[in-house]
Amino acid sequence: MPERGLLVSAPGKVILHGEHAVVHGKAALAVALGLRTFLRLRHGGGGRLCVRLPGVGVRREWDVAELRVLRDRIAADFDESKSPSVEQLDVLKEFAGIAADASAPDSLAILAFLYMCLAISAKYGDVPSVDIVVWSELPTGAGLGSSAAYAVCLAAALLHACRAISCPLKDGEATARWTEEEMTLINSWAFQGERVIHGNPSGVDNAVGTWGGALRYQSGKITSLKRVPTLRILLTNTKVPRSTKVLVAGVKEKILKFPAIMNPVLDSIDAISQECQSVLEAMPTNPSPEYYPVLEELFDINQHHLNVIGVGHPSLDRLCRVTASHGLHSKLTGAGGGGCGITLLPPDATPLAVEAAKRDLCACGFECWETDIGAPGVTLHSSSSLNAEVLHALAES
Ligand SMILES: Nc1ncnc2c1ncn2[C@@H]1O[C@H](COP(=O)(O)OP(=O)(O)OP(=O)(O)O)[C@@H](O)[C@H]1O
Numbered sequence: 001m002p003e004r005g006l007l008v009s010a011p012g013k014v015i016l017h018g019e020h021a022v023v024h025g026k027a028a029l030a031v032a033l034g035l036r037t038f039l040r041l042r043h044g045g046g047g048r049l050c051v052r053l054p055g056v057g058v059r060r061e062w063d064v065a066e067l068r069v070l071r072d073r074i075a076a077d078f079d080e081s082k083s084p085s086v087e088q089l090d091v092l093k094e095f096a097g098i099a100a101d102a103s104a105p106d107s108l109a110i111l112a113f114l115y116m117c118l119a120i121s122a123k124y125g126d127v128p129s130v131d132i133v134v135w136s137e138l139p140t141g142a143g144l145g146s147s148a149a150y151a152v153c154l155a156a157a158l159l160h161a162c163r164a165i166s167c168p169l170k171d172g173e174a175t176a177r178w179t180e181e182e183m184t185l186i187n188s189w190a191f192q193g194e195r196v197i198h199g200n201p202s203g204v205d206n207a208v209g210t211w212g213g214a215l216r217y218q219s220g221k222i223t224s225l226k227r228v229p230t231l232r233i234l235l236t237n238t239k240v241p242r243s244t245k246v247l248v249a250g251v252k253e254k255i256l257k258f259p260a261i262m263n264p265v266l267d268s269i270d271a272i273s274q275e276c277q278s279v280l281e282a283m284p285t286n287p288s289p290e291y292y293p294v295l296e297e298l299f300d301i302n303q304h305h306l307n308v309i310g311v312g313h314p315s316l317d318r319l320c321r322v323t324a325s326h327g328l329h330s331k332l333t334g335a336g337g338g339g340c341g342i343t344l345l346p347p348d349a350t351p352l353a354v355e356a357a358k359r360d361l362c363a364c365g366f367e368c369w370e371t372d373i374g375a376p377g378v379t380l381h382s383s384s385s386l387n388a389e390v391l392h393a394l395a396e397s
């Protein structure tokens with residue numbers, strides 16, 4: 001890789017089943033999306049570190065010397081297995097002029113950046129003098145893992161800048177992936193970044209952002225699905241804003257208040273993930289309609305459960321009603337409370353029915369699109385793969 005810099009990307013994700021339950025030790029099934037976050041890092045020199053995050057309206061620049069002092073102030077023995085402490089985050093907030101209880105997208109993005117940059121540079125090298133810009137095809141805060149894709153890109157780029165991971169890209173190659181061991185390191189640091197943004201993440205989103213494909217995740221254990229059929233999924237963004245951190249905290253509160261009522265619901269969600277995995281692994285790669293009634297029923301049951309644990313929203317109820325009126329089954333995906341829903345499109349759904357459903361969803365003010373699933377995880381790109389459109393967007397940001 002030339003010293004000029006690097007370009008990395010990581011995919012968003014769709015959780016088929018197991019959101020929220022996965023935070024409490026149950027299984028989740030998740031697939032990587034064909035929508036990605038990109039990060040370009042350029043070695044700057046001049047002792048400055050510059051970050052541009054156009055998706056959340058951030059443009060910040062610091063003296064590397066100033067960041068070194070800050071790092072030494074919060075220095076502990078930083079490690080990829082250590083959570084950021086409240087005290088460390090308080091010092092970073094004060095430094096960046098962020099209110100103690102701030103939860104705005106730009107504040108959380110800066111905080112995650114500062115933590116990851118200082119922690120990684122403390123462990124592996126020095127604070128790098130670089131220019132970083134991050135942009136995304138993912139909607140922010142809509143349930144598609146934008147925070148994890150951001151954290152995975154940051155982890156890969158900062159580890160690379162500190163020479164803690166190699167440069168797998170060979171001359172003439174457009175893209176390359178890191179080794180399993182390096183991806184494990186990227187994933188662990190991305191998890192710490194997710195902790196800054198989410199408070200108490202399960203780790204499923206950063207696992208998908210790192211490894212890509214389709215996987216089962218439970219208590220940190222990642223298993224690739226044996227076989228993933230080509231599922232057609234319609235994604236719908238209700239555009240209702242919500243915060244994963246707040247929703248995850250709300251579920252925890254409900255479980256503590258009504259353990260005997262909520263724990264069986266989480267067990268049932270776990271059984272749904274199990275059942276869905278068995279069906280997916282039994283399905284032929286090419287879609288076959290006979291498996292779909294079970295998948296659809298599992299969507300319906302889980303959507304009810306997610307309402308019971310308090311993460312539904314009237315906009316998501318509406319989404320489910322609209323698609324049901326066209327014979328299609330939907331559930332929320334990610335943290336819920338608004339954000340995105342997914343609709344299963346069986347091979348025997350007529351193009352007319354799908355088009356009519358899309359039209360009615362758009363008439364509700366929602367945005368919907370079909371996208372590929374099972375995309376590759378964190379990837380290093382040659383900088384020549386930046387197309388004109390992207391270069392223009394970078395110049396504008
Ligand atoms: N492209 C980006 N640039 C900078 N920060 C980002 C970007 N994308 C996401 N973020 C950060 O992640 C936060 C959104 O994370 P949140 O977990 O609430 O939503 P999500 O990850 O999109 O959904 P879910 O966690 O349910 O899948 C934003 O508020 C911002 O701080």
Ligand SMILES: C[C@@](O)(CCO)CC(=O)[O-]
Pocket residue numbers: 015018019020021022023143145198200201202203204205244248334335
């Ligand atoms: C809601 C949740 O289960 C998924 C968010 O995409 C939170 C998490 O697993 O960290």
Ligand SMILES: [Mg+2]
Pocket residue numbers: 145146147148198205244
């Ligand atoms: Mg998130």
